Amino acid sequence: MVKPLTGVVVSNKMMKSVVVVVERLFRHKRMPKIMRARKRYMVRGGDVFPPSLEDSARGDE
Secondary structure: OOOOEEEEEEOOOOOOOOEEEEEEEEEOOOOEEEEEEEEEEEOOOOOOOOOOOEEEEEEEO
């Protein structure tokens, strides 16, 4: 099953693609604290108008 990811558009400098940052929270294995991890994905945007900055984007993992 494919897990949908939701992130924030951080760069739209390319013609048809955007860079989206997806953030996830997870519990550390040894230390009793919650960690935050971010990953950048290059996503194919709209063919006519790419999304603007700070827009929410959704995709599949």
